[in-house]
Amino acid sequence: MRLQSRKILATTSIFLLLTACSLFEDAKFKVTNEQVGLLPKDTPAAELEKLFAEDSVVEDVYDDIPNVTAYTKYKIFEKGGELLLTLTPDKEDSLKVINHVRIEDPRYTSEAGISLESTFGELQDTYTIKKISPTLNNIVVFVEESELYFSIDKEELPENLRFGVQKVEAVQIPEDAKLKYIMMGW
Template sequence: MKRILFAALIASVLFTSCNSEDKFAITATQVGPLTKDTQVNELKTLFENDSVVDQNSGLSEELNVNAIEIYEKGGTQLLSLMPVKEGNPKTIKTVQIFDARYTTEEGINLNSTYKDLTDAYEISRIETLISSIVIFVDDINAYFTIDRDELPGELRFNMDTKVTKAEIPNDAKIKYFMIGW
């Protein structure tokens, strides 16, 4: 009887640890338990141990202007989700990562640098914005924002200059990490 209980305990621990890892896994088709087919009405079940804050009500629901935010019990924000504007049932269009535990198979998370990103993935394109640059990685349907303050002098202040892959410092930190389906 003790052996059966011990085996059940070990199986339970292994199952829980596997689930824990999957909870923060990012691939081209998932962010933790979310996929592009996840319906908004499933979020409270998927994040049953967390807080789901859906500010989409009234006029904002019709326009889908407000994100759905996921907070860990205790207040730490995990994710911000933007639902698709049209279609029924509503699914998730973009996911903004707020917690560094969410990590890609190649080890990229919010604590990664530009060098980490280029070592792990092929950069698809770079868009230069007024206060930041956006780096697209099509392999995982992701885009990463780096603040212009991370760039060398003239690139930091010249808003008309298009930034290339080679001009971004290796130690530039990722400011935002988003998945878009």
């Protein structure tokens, strides 16, 4: 009888440990309006090393671009070299609070289930499109329900929409167009 109780206790303990690990992994890659994985909104750059102690934080300083004010970006690499996030602090803030996040890893998923592996059709089925802004190489899709915004490479568009910065409507974007970037602007 004791042997059976120990087996049940061991099995339960292993199950709880695996569940806890799974919940941590989910939290590590969950994206909300207040947090991107382990990064909460209003995080000063000085806290990045502590926050991402298990990962590598690389500071890139851009100060040699003519006619551009120097700025810094932080790249977060997972052990093993996988790029997770690119973070940009507010240049005007003395604390250098992170106010822009570019999600680089497809494991990061919004509360609604959108990731870098999603398509425009899935994005459109999940969120209400607020605005679509063309840039030189991409279109940027803003949504009503989230601080997230999404970039799609113009190569995913019909050929007549790939060049220039003409207006693009949601109905012109193929449903199978892949997301290029997911960004958070705080």
